[in-house]
Amino acid sequence: MTTQLDEFFSAHIDVVKSAAALRPQADAAADAIVAALLNGNKLICMGNGGSASQASHMAGELTGRFKANRSALPAINLSADGSTITCVGNDYGFESVFERQIEAFTAAGDIVLGLTTSGKSENVVRAMRKATQLGAVTIALTGSRGLVGCEADHPLAVPSDVTAHIQEVHLMLLHYWCMRIDSQFANS
Numbered sequence: 001m002t003t004q005l006d007e008f009f010s011a012h013i014d015v016v017k018s019a020a021a022l023r024p025q026a027d028a029a030a031d032a033i034v035a036a037l038l039n040g041n042k043l044i045c046m047g048n049g050g051s052a053s054q055a056s057h058m059a060g061e062l063t064g065r066f067k068a069n070r071s072a073l074p075a076i077n078l079s080a081d082g083s084t085i086t087c088v089g090n091d092y093g094f095e096s097v098f099e100r101q102i103e104a105f106t107a108a109g110d111i112v113l114g115l116t117t118s119g120k121s122e123n124v125v126r127a128m129r130k131a132t133q134l135g136a137v138t139i140a141l142t143g144s145r146g147l148v149g150c151e152a153d154h155p156l157a158v159p160s161d162v163t164a165h166i167q168e169v170h171l172m173l174l175h176y177w178c179m180r181i182d183s184q185f186a187n188s
Contacts, residue, residue, distance in 0.1 A: 008164075015158065015165040016172070022156050026173055029139045029154040030180040036111045036137060037062075037181065042074035044106060044136075046098045046127060047115035050167050051141075052079035054115055058174045066178035068186035076105065078127070098127035108135030115141045117166040119157070120148040128152060141170045 033043060043062060045055035055077045062075035078101045079085070088100045098114075106112060112131035114124040119142035128138050129150045140152035143166040144159050158169040 012165055012168060015160045015169060018159040019169045025154060025156045026176060030177050032137050032154060033111050033177055034180060034184045036109055037073050039109060041109040043111045043113060044076055044078060045113045046078040046124060048121050051115035051117060054170055054174060055079050061178045066182050068182035070185040095122040095126055098123045099130045102127045102130045106131055106134045106136050110136045111139060112136045113139045115170060117143045117163045119143060119145040125149040
């Protein structure tokens with residue numbers, strides 16, 4: 001008898017197998033992140049809801065560690081500061097909560113990572129546009145629709161429309177990038 005869990009795991013496996021086609025984009029994004037960090041730049045992450053949690057997770061892996069002991073690396077999660085989010089949201093609208101922070105914190109050469117399963121979160125899209133204007137390298141983790149309303153230097157569209165499976169693959173990609181970062185910065 002097939003259970004709901006069996007069906008969920010089976011669908012997850014199918015999405016992960018399909019997402020293996022993202023390897024060239026995942027490697028290019030990893031190369032960009034490592035190059036930026038080697039150059040003294042930072043990683044700036046953002047997302048809404050579950051994607052905000054993953055943005056926080058990624059920033060934590062860099063300022064803390066993934067597996068290897070290494071120096072702390074500069075990474076921030078724009079989703080984490082409730083006071084800033086409510087201040088900007090109140091004064092400028094929720095669609096501006098990340099854009100204003102990008103304007104404040106981003107320098108040319110930084111990496112800006114936007115996570116949006118739908119690909120159309122207006123606050124992420126606006127922030128990605130602003131990051132491009134400021135000379136940052138942009139990476140978008142989305143679902144199958146891709147990023148809607150702007151371009152990213154490194155778009156990675158997970159081939160699924162199921163939020164849970166998109167987020168599962170996003171986490172796998174984030175962990176892969178952490179492995180690449182660890183291999184470059186271990187024992188630093």
